Amino acid sequence: MAFEGLTERLQKAMRNLRGKGKVSEADLRETMREIRLALLEADVNFTVVRNFVKRVQERSRGAEVLEGLNPAQQIVKIVNEELTKTMGEEAVPLNKSEKIPTVIMMAGLQGAGKTTTVGKLALKLKKEENARPLLIAADVYRPAAIDQLETVGKQIDVPVFQQGTDVNPVEIVRNGMAKAKEDHNDYVLIDTAGRLQIDEALMDELKNIKELTHPDEILLVVDAMTGQNAVNTAEGFNDALDITGVVLTKLDGDTRGGAALSIREVTQKPIKFVGQGEKMEALDVFHPDRMASRILGMGDILSLIEKTQNDYDEKQAKELAEKMQNNTFGFEDFLDQLEQIQKMGPLDEIMKMIPGMANNPALKNVNMDPKDLEHIKAIIYSMTYEERNNPDLLNPSRRRRISRGCGRPIQEVNRMIKQFNQMKDMMNKMSNGNMSGMEQMMGNMGMDGMPSMPGMGGGLGGKISQMAMKRMSRKISKKMNKNKRKRNKKRK
CATH class of the missing domain: 1.20.120.140 (SRP54, nucleotide-binding domain)
Structure with missing residues (x-):
């Protein structure tokens, strides 16, 4: 990864x-x-x-x-x-026009994931700002590029303006801009043509589109897996177009990280977004401080909170908290939690966001196979309604029946029930309204209230640890309150 x-x-x-x-x-x-x-x-x-x-x-x-x-x-x-x-020190937001529409021109070489990123960004704007974006299909050269953008548009329910492959791209953009003004779209995202490598004809076309639209953003989409080539590509596009930012794609792939660590310093242009997955929701704002923490194995607790808040229902979270306080958390609730976790993405990626977990030797032998979650679900589905809601009923004979019902070994059933009980105890301690349960959990993980560095002999400890923990707590509280205000504003 x-x-x-x-x-x-x-x-x-x-x-x-x-x-x-x-x-x-x-x-x-x-x-x-x-x-x-x-x-x-x-x-x-x-x-x-x-x-x-x-x-x-x-x-x-x-x-x-x-x-x-x-x-x-x-x-x-x-x-x-x-x-x-x-x-880059801090996240850089999108440049927005004072008058609608805000024009975002997307550029990049073929194969970098430009068309998919256009859709991901449109969906992000639609969800977070309740925006009405329009996508313009200006790539008339790559086979099926227009069809791909239309498919993406249907998937996220965003309109696509296209005039086929026989019209000049600059003319398509001109007509698309007129359509956006007519329909009062908030954003226009232009999917421009790519090449296998930078050439003069491509740059001339992009310059003409830039001159016509005066875009608020020129975002360069680069493949993080290409390493130094990504930096060279960014330099070439920046020299010709004066880009405003970069989107790094395929950061979840087998990339060594060179592009993420080089582009900002070489081009002096910020990385604004990163793509980490194939789903249309898999586009995140780039936070340099969080990425540095992840690179050093210190986790990324703020991003984990954001993921959790995006995928969790507030009402369901309150009900869960009450059950934990009353110690009535059962397998039905556990099943709901597993399904929520699956929505958040691959389990090994989530684990790496937890302080001290990235490259932790204890996790080296842990198999993060998604099938494991399915096996756990199968075990729970083999329980009766009463057993799911009252785990204390699970005596040896019931466990043997569950094992036969789900086709999993009895040892696996016993192990899952033991892990469930341990998790239930931990959640019960954390539900008392203060940090004592969380601090105990961190202590058990060898973190001493601060993200640990495996191989450094435990947590970072001392006054630095306490100050960092306080800063982290303040950041988390501030972020959660900000997100709550946003949700309340949307409801109004």
């Missing part, structure tokens, strides 16, 4: 500092060498690597770091901050 190799290498580099009360210049040089090799192996641009390592080394050499308390922790903190800085 994305960044897995880089995460592992960076954690390995940090192990040199583990347990050292004082870090010498030689220790620092060795760690920097490992970090440099990890980044180069991840296909990060050479100049970006050199500048990054230089900044980290200069900041780490200060007396307050090498001779201060917990120097290893401070160096981890510096690496985290510099990774965030390299990728």
